[in-house]
Amino acid sequence: MHLAVVACGERLEETVTMLKSAIIFSIKHLQFHIFAEDPLHRDFQVMLDGLAYQGKFNYTLYPISFPTENAVEWKKLFKPCASQRLFLPLILRDVDSLLYVDTDILFLRPVDDIWSFLKKFNSSQIAAMAPEHEEPRIGWYNRFARHPYYGKTGINSGVMLMNMTRIRRKYFKMLVFIIHV
Template sequence: LNSGVMLMNLTRIREVNMIDDILKIYNIYEKNITWGDQCLLNIYFNQYPERLLEFTCEWNYRPDHCMYENNCPTTEIMGIKLLHGCRGAFHNEKYQEFKAIYRAIDEWNFESNLKSTILHKIKLYLSEHSTTNCGKISSMFTKHIAKEISAKNRKNDINDHGTCSATNECTKPTLNNVSSIQNSPHLALVICGDRDEEVLVLLKSIFLFTKYSSTNIYLHLITDEQAKKNMIKKLSEVPLLMRQMFIVKYYDIIYPSYVDREQWINLFRYCGTQRIFLPDNLPELDHILYFDTDTLLLQSLDRFWSLFNNFNQTHIVGLVKENEVLQLSWYPLYSKHPFVWPTVY
């Protein structure tokens, strides 16, 4: 399982005391953990498979899925819906196709004609790497983008910069009445250090490819102090229409008193384990989407949110497999603890 993208039924997680079980698992397998809380989730759902909804890999497409050949078969029909630039794929020279899409979205300056700007740039940048294994399937990267852009109507509003605050206090409804807004998407991001630029590009991708309506997106940002300052500044500088899409609330990085904060905050990646404790940190919420900051959404967020409709009565978390091919999956080859096996052998 890859924990960079998660659907979390927070109420059920609390009911089954998943966090307590995760802590017990850590005490047993501490010396065998390689990928932090991702390994802990693999062990947990190996023990409780009935609590896991496995959703398909087009919703968490990573370099591993195409570095040799495309091993996410659903993308051939569905296209790639969320791009996960793990291992620095958006910023290094090894995964140029991922970097190309990130670059195009980052460079987009809120011009009105989305199709001739962002879509053209993505196709242009991808064409520069058409001979690589990932580049050979470039049509899967763009399959939904034109359709999502065409569904939006921003021609008259895109250059309205307005004066709303970065926390969108000028927009309604607010987070003070969360019990009445659970049908609206709620997204949690954990931001530590210098991830603010990456987060802004992620939010631009959500803005670009999510159909604008009266439904807001409730954005829960769990940050350290510097990241909070950076995000407030950056969000204050984007156009009003983008800020109006998000209702933002900030939270401090907090670990429960019953765990060793220094141990957990530094497990694998600094403050990455904060996502495990979202049920405690967001007690007012029933459901949450969690994205790593190195992700880009290529389809409307409300469609991702609708995946909660696939939960049965026992599911508490939705995750994508680390890989669909046994020979390419890290866990069967190297893991020293239980894990959730790939589907395709």
Template sequence: MLSRWPENIRNKILLEKEKIVYPENGNFREKFRLCASERLFLSEALPSEEAVIFLDTDIIFLKSPEILWEEFAFFNSEQLSGLSPSLYLYHRFYKFPVYGKSGLNAGVWMMNLTRIRSIPRGWTTAILKIASVYEGKLKLFDQDIANILFSKALFKAFLKFDVENPLEELLQSIKTSLKNIDYEIDTSRCSKLANIDEMLTKSLEKTILTRI
């Protein structure tokens, strides 16, 4: 196919073949689409690269890809990924946490691989744990895992709560959930704030006390 492209365009493209890398545990290769989940493991598949942009094969650029690459310069010292919002409301269809109001679309994924590799206890460890916890609930798999990985905390507590039960039960469930947060998965900046657990439950606790 590339042989039919103009020579001045071909001269700007360098193609390299790399081996596909998957963890030994879990049949990731055939999830959703063949090898689609490889994007989750590019930090291991491309050990010499500092940053990459993963693109679905149906992506059409209307501007130079270099403009997108320049967005890496705007990452702050903690940001490790860049994705766009999903065009539909994720949570209307799937029962797992998503990032933001609509969730993330992983078709174009900017990755700072150096920072991904520096995650405490490992990025791949977090991926494996998410895949295990939400087994059978993931429809788009790699994109679903990305949403869970970057989602907000407390989703489980609200999902399990029966609205007919006392609010005290919800409060206790939230406190337990916060206490047991696994920071291999929940790595938001909020987790670094002092007394963050108290801040997140203070309003609900005040509401309960005023009703007694």
């Protein structure tokens, strides 16, 4: 099971707490893909290499990188570095499926439970996400967004289960076009 996270700024401890919760509850082996600013890499290595449960996970650290055109804008598009997740299908070319999670997620059940939804995807489904909010009166998108969003309240991209192979196969050309426009 592949899990990706993007950590910038003061998010080191929060991210490690999220990773620990995934390790503790998960049944199958986890492969973490950690995208972090360079100054955080050594601290991630020290903290993760010191964890118990070494047989339950592996990790790879990646630098934060954006297309050279408009890199500054990409970095500031969402919370610090969060737009990195838009490029995961392009960067993790050998990963078939992936669970992307924000740093502030805490697992209370095995990642395996979310991962099992991949088997329920039909042939056209490429990703699974939850609504941003259940109550429209207090939803952010429907009250403040100045850009299009899905459904009544938008979707929460803080937890995304993705079939990366399908994304690359069907939408890679469109994604590259959008990035370069």
